[in-house]
Every structure is written in structure tokens, then in C-alpha cells.
Amino acid sequence: MTTILSAYLLVHCTRLRMDRKTFNDNLCLIIIVTVLICKELNTCSSLQIKIFPEKHLKNLNTEVDFSCVVDHDNNTEKILLLQISKNKESPMVIVHPHSQPIYSKEISKRFSVHGMVNNDEGKTYLNLSLPKPHQKDGGVYTCTMFYVNTEGILLEKEVSGNLVIDTESPEVDKLMNRVASLEKKRKMDVETESSLQTRVTSLEKDKNTMLREITLLKNRNANMAAEIKELVGKESSLQSRVASLETDKKNMWTEITNLKNSNKDMAKKISTLILKESSNQAKIVQMETQNKNTLTEIARLTETNKDMSEKIIALTTKEEFIRVKILEVERATKKVSTGMADLKSEVSSKMTTLTNNDKSTPAFHAMLTNTVKLSRGADIIFNKVLLSLGTPGYDGKTGVFTVPQSGLYLFYLYVTVKNRGAEVYLLVNGNAVSGVYVFRSGNEIWDQSCVNVLLDLTIGDQVKPVAGILYGDSPLLDNGVFSMFGGYRVH
Secondary structure: EEOEEEEEEOOOOOOOOOOHHHOOOOOOEEEEOOOOOOOOOOOOOOOOEEEEOOOOEOOOOOEEEEEEOOOOOOOOEEEEEEEEEEEOOOOOEEEEEOOOEEOHHHHHHEEEEEEEHHHHHHHEEEEEEEEEOOOOOOOOEEEEEEEEEEEOOOOEEEEEEEEEOOOOOOHHHHHHHHHHHHHHHHHHHHHHHHHHHHHHHHHHHHHHHHHHHHHHHHHHHHHHHHHHHHHHHHHHHHHHHHHHHHHHHHHHHHHHHHHHHHHHHHHHHHHHHHHHHHHHHHHHHHHHHHHHHHHHHHHHHHHHHHHHHHHHHHHHOOOOHHHHHHHHHHHHHHHHHHHHHHHHHHHHHHHHHHHHHHHOEEEEEEEEEOOOEEOOEEOOOOOOOEEOOOEEEEEEEEEEEOOOOEEEEEEEEEEEOOOOOOEEEEEEOOOOEEEEEEEEOOOOOOEEEEEEEEEEEEOEEEEEEEEEEEOOOOOEEEOEEEEEEEEOOOO
């Protein structure tokens, strides 16, 4: 079935090199596209033939372009061949998919040919350019397309245009103006197309940039979701840890209370031991006095013995009497010597016992006479020494206790702090072994904390309290019985 769709005139004049006078003095070539023909039931809007320019002056340096243009539509599955022929004769030029156009040597002498069939990208066209057309070039030019539709049926479609040569043209001036107007419009269209193409390129770049940013944001969102999940897990773990620490805190307060009670008992024991030590010192003084009296008695008896010996010698005439007296004196002297030896042994034993007792119980107790402003890392010197047994022991000027004898020692440290709080550490030879933590929310509130610690120490080890981390503005350490430091050897 043949369908006549439309007839129209296409005009394009790009290479006219002439003025109005030469245009009027020469023949004109009027190119009219008269009929579009289809050989199938559906429309043929997907195939067009264009011939430029509409007018042509014979023997001038201008050219005519024949263009077959295909717009791929939904009904076209695959184009197999595109060709241009004249007056229904053999094809002048043919082009297949992904190949160069095919044409004869005769065609190549007068025409410039270019075209392609690309089903993948939807680009299909075939162009003929005739630099210098002649009278014999007039006729009907047909563009034919063979393709397979979406149903797999092989179909043919063709469009024709009639090239007519006219030797006269009474409307040359009008057509010349029309050509100039169309050329101006074409230039404007080219400029507009270039501007639009630049804009499209810019938008494509912006699109690609935005796509990359979207991808980055998606990745960031995924990372943030993973981090949030991890933080939620950590929060749960921290909550469990806080609950555990609260339980440990309660247990530690219970233990601190018990240690405070134990410390009171130990203080009572220390007082009892001090009283016993004073009693032992009095006994030692008494024993020393008795020893002096015994030595005086021994000296007196020695003098008496000398007098008796002299009397025995003088009484030589009474030999038997003298023997008896000598025996009595010897027995008395032996008895006195034995008593003195026993007495010396008893005194020596008691002195040794007292001396050993003095060496086995090193102890000290000290407190502050003034309120102290704490400074991190500074030694805390409890300058008022109430008790110091053993040498070298505790030094109230440096705040350092030097171990006089190796053994197991119990130390206690009480601190009362105002202005938020502080940490106080107990150091042995510069290393922290225990500490006290005091903290209150109010600045004008005093709070107390303490620590008791057992340490196995060697002669010459040094123990001292040092200020650690401070909380608030210049924490103060209270004086008197509320802040004290002490210890003693327990084994």
C-alpha cells in the first residue's frame, strides 16, 4: 500500500560565493522535495530524504547535498541496508551495518559519499554531496531502507525526492532574500546548538559529580550506620561496666568501714603497747639500780674476805681454828659468787628480752598542724609526730618513713579535703602501691577518706604520701586529727 504523507520545500545555502548581479544572470536550480512514499502499512516518519540547496546557479562554485536520515523508532528492530538510487535505476551507493558505503568509480569521480548504519547507538544516515551539478543530474532520487521489525519480519521502506532544473526564475530576488534569511537563521541555530551542547556537557559533568557525591554520601551513611551500631554496643557494655563499678564501690565502702573499725582496734592496741613499753623502760631502770647495788655488795664482801684472810694468817698458832674459818669463808664466798652469777644471768636475759622487744616493734603516728593547699605531685608532710619508735623511722621534716627493720608493716592514711576533691597516693621507693580518692560536688564541704595497706618491706625502703590528681579550684587538706599518717611492724 502506497501512502502520500506530505510535500515540502527544504532550503539550505551554505557555500554560495556570488553577488546579486551574477545570481540574476545565471540559471537557477530549483530543488523541490515533492512526495514521501512508504511501501508498508505503518507510517514512514522514521525515514527522510533532504536535498540542499533549494536554488542553484549553474556553473557556480556551489554544491547539492542528498541526505537519507533514519530516526530509529520502537517498530524498528534491526536495519540491514540503506541505499540511494536515481530514477529507479541501480543503486548509486549502499551502506551496511558497521561498514563503509559501497559505490562505483564513476560515482566517486563526481560525488562525495559518507554514511553508516549503527543499530546499537541508533545512528543511521547516508549522504551524497555533488560539488557542481549539471542539467543531467535532475531526476527522482530515492532513499530505500531494508530492516527487520520487532516481530522478525523483513520489510522495505523508501522515500523519494524530485530534483528539477529550471532555466528561469522570476522570483530570484525573493529567493535570494530567503536564502540570506535562512543562512542567518542557520548560523543562529548553529550558535544555539553549540551553546546548548556546552550546557549539556556542563550538566553532564554536574550530573556525574552529583552521582559521585551521592555514592560517597551513601557510603558515609553506611559507615555512620555501622559506627552507630558499634556505639550502641559500646554504650550497653559501658552501662554494664558502670553497674559493676557501682557494686564494687558499695563493696569498697563496706570494706573501708570495716578497715576503719579495725584501725580503731589497732590504735587501742598501739596505745596498750606504748604503756607496756613505758613499764618495761621503768623495769629496766629498776634492774640497773639493783645491779649497781649488787656490785657494791660484791665489792664489800671482797674487802671482808681480805680482812678475814689477814686474821687467819695472824692466828697461825691456832691452825685448826684457822682451817675451820678458811673453810667457812670459802663456802660463804662460793655461795655469794653463785648468787651473783645467777643474778647477772637474770639481768642479762631481761635486758636481751627488752632490747629484742624494742627492735621488733617499729611504729609511728603523725598529723598536720596547719591546713595544706594541695599541689599535684608534691609530697604531703605530716609534721606533728606523736609517736616514733625505731631508727631511722619517720621524719617529720620530710614526711618520709625509712624502714628500720625488714618485715610486714601495716600503714594507715586519713585525708580530709575541701573544694571538690583530690587523689592521694602512697609511694614505696617512688612507686604507688595504694591511694585515697575524695570527691564532693560542693566546694565548701569537707569529706574524708582513708586507706589501710599491708606491705612487706626491707630495711632502707622509703614510704611517703604524695598528692595526685586534683579536682576543683585548689583543694585543701584539713589539719588536726582529721588528716593523719602512721604505721607499725606487725611481723
